[in-house]
Structure formats: structure tokens, C-alpha cells
Amino acid sequence: MERLRTLTLNNTFDEHFIRLVEEESGQQISKCYQCGNCSASCNYTFVYDYPVNQIMRLIQLGQKAAVLSSRSIWLCAACTACSTRCPCNIEVTRVMEALRVMSLREGIISIKDVEVFYEEFLKSVKTFGRVFETGLLPIVNLRTGRLTNDMELAPKVFKARKLHLLPSIIKGRKEVAAIFDRFESWQHQKMAHKG
């Protein structure tokens, strides 16, 4: 199966998209001169459809649809290796993060299972103050219809005491929930302002 994709550039140059990525990531995309350091540092290129330097190039070319529907932006682990090694001091990780937010907003996310994982992960953090892994896995499996996914690992991780049967409720849980509430209300205000 062909994994890396080639793209025929066409007349879809979207300048507004470039400005929006710059605004939302706080990074100047035109500074990228395609040295390739980010891709050389990235441990996940083997599952990407476009290596991260190509994502940067596609943004420069205003290829909104290709970028926002890419698998790469969702498989990025936000490890920051690319940002650390960029000779132009571009925070590439922040660019990838901004692209994920935009992809969600536009409803063109390419990997639905990842969207479910993000939603449930954040719900868990909001509820318990930190993620409750033991509760997260079955819910994600149920929602994605892959009931036994990774279940064979359960005995090993329980034995190694890496997972707990009950959630640990942290101090400051309410404060963490308040951060989510503030963000959600800011988002609603922003949408209302735009609409």
C-alpha cells in the first residue's frame, strides 16, 4: 500500500489559509526554507502521508484541503523534536497543533478514531483532574467499534502497576475543570462573534 502521497498542485492557492495558520500558531510560515531538519528529527514520518517539512511547504502554497485532511497532523505526537531542530526557530509543533484545531473546526478530520480519543482524553482530564487510563481505553474502544483493541496488554500493565482500577482524584480538580469551562465559553463567544 502506498503511504506517502504526492500532490498535484492546482489553482487552490488560499492566501487566507496561510494568514490563519500564522495567526493561530504564532509562527511565520514563510521563514521555512525546506532544510528538512524537522522531518529528519520526526519519529513518526513512517506513518505520515506528508513528512512535516512537506506540510510546511503545502501551507506556504496555500493548499488548505490537502493540509487539513492530512493524516500527518493527527499522527503527530507533539514531541517538539522538530521545533528544537529548526534552524529558523519555527515552533513547528505549534503549527501542527493549530492545524489540528482548524481541521476539527472545519470537520475534515481524516482519522475519526483519533478524534474520539482526543474527546475522551479531555473529558477524562476535566472530570478527574488527570487522565484515568483504565476508564479511557474501554470507552474509546466502544465508541470506535474495536472492542478488544489493545486488551491483550491489560494483564501486563496491571501487573507492572502502570494502571489503576480506580481514578486518582487530584488536588485542584475543580480548578482544572474551570480551565475547560473558561475555554468552552471563550469558544462559544468566538463562534457567536463570527456567526
Ligand code: SF4
Ligand atoms: S526545520 Fe524549519 S526550516 Fe527546516 S524544513 Fe522544517 S520548518 Fe522548514
Ligand code: SF4
Ligand atoms: S512534534 Fe510532531 S511533527 Fe514534530 S517531530 Fe514530534 S511528532 Fe514529528
